[in-house]
Amino acid sequence: MGRPAHAAAESRTADDVEAGIIALWHTYGQSREQGLRDRLVLHYAPLVKYVAGRVGTGLPAHVDVADLIQSGIFGLVDAIEKFEPERGLKFETYAMQRIRGAILDDLRSQDWVPRSVRSRARDVERALERLGGRLQRTPTDRELAAELKIGLGELRELYAQFQLTSVVALDELIAAGRAAGSAGSSLAESLPDEGAEDPVASLVDQDSRRQLADAIAQLAERDRVVVTLYYFENLTLAEIGKVLGVTESRVCQLHTRAVLRLRTKINEQLET
Incomplete structure (x- = not known):
């Protein structure tokens, strides 16, 4: 009682x-x-x-x-x-x-990211773009490392260095290619609130959301899972690690890799 x-x-x-x-x-x-x-x-x-x-x-x-x-x-x-x-x-x-x-x-x-790290991140993005064009698919880490003429372990160390740039970069993807007056929208603003009256339609234009959705769909399965669980399901990196059966540091690497690939794909779409 x-x-x-x-x-x-x-x-x-x-x-x-x-x-x-x-x-x-x-x-x-x-x-x-x-x-x-x-x-x-x-x-x-x-x-x-x-x-x-x-x-x-x-x-x-x-x-x-x-x-x-x-x-x-x-x-x-x-x-x-x-x-x-x-x-x-x-x-x-x-x-x-x-x-x-x-x-x-x-x-x-x-600006906590050293200039050398930003430069290296651009090198990786350009290599991803070249490889993607040649292979007509998302390259593996091993293929990307070979293109950069570095070892697989060194590539994953680079992912760790890119963590800060990747956290900021994904929020900038929605604004890519927009006029300066509307560039304030973030990835977070593109996520639906089931209890609201379709705020997405008023905050983010349809074309930008379509580009991001298309880019996510082209990611490798594990990268897609990380992006979905972190940004859309609100899981922490530690929780995602438990889902995937890997360490939190490995999830950080996967997250960084996914963001680099997303940014490359969005840029490709804007150029076509």
Whole structure:
């Protein structure tokens, strides 16, 4: 008898909290008082920790997650100030886009990726493009290593060095080839929110989403699984490692490889 009563009490508490947040949003929408905004920030702060943790799992060890959280708070504040409930979007979905965008903007501004690493990443992308054109399929790591005249182990070490560039790069794919005025859209903005009124249609144009979907479909199966589980199913790299039966560091390599290949394929589509 105690358990149903306890469950009912928990349900009432959750309903009370939800009703309180709805009322807070309504009052904030009318007054725009900073104190009310700060209360909303405190309520939604766990979203920042969640997004920062997800971004951080794909970054080198020297990147401090606490710094990512600090950047993400600015994204949350921006989301609260710009959120328009009448558009039918779920706030959590919208806020996570803004938080992730703020974190990636900060990573870009600090430019933690050495110029030599960026140059090497471009070399790998060009080799992928050459091989893909010759083979008419996605090349294997062994074929790519041979094209670059390096060993397979060295190629995988390069993937590890490219981690930071790959995390930022995939969000830039949606914006590739667009006019500067609309280049702010990110990959996160292309993901559907089942509870909303089709926000995808208003945030990302059909052609860009088609290009990304086509590029993902052409990836090797394991690369496609990593991209799908990480970006669309919201699994962490460690969780993906358990699914695939490999280490988290290997998933990082697979993720980086997938992003490099996606970027190459998107560029090929834009040139045709």
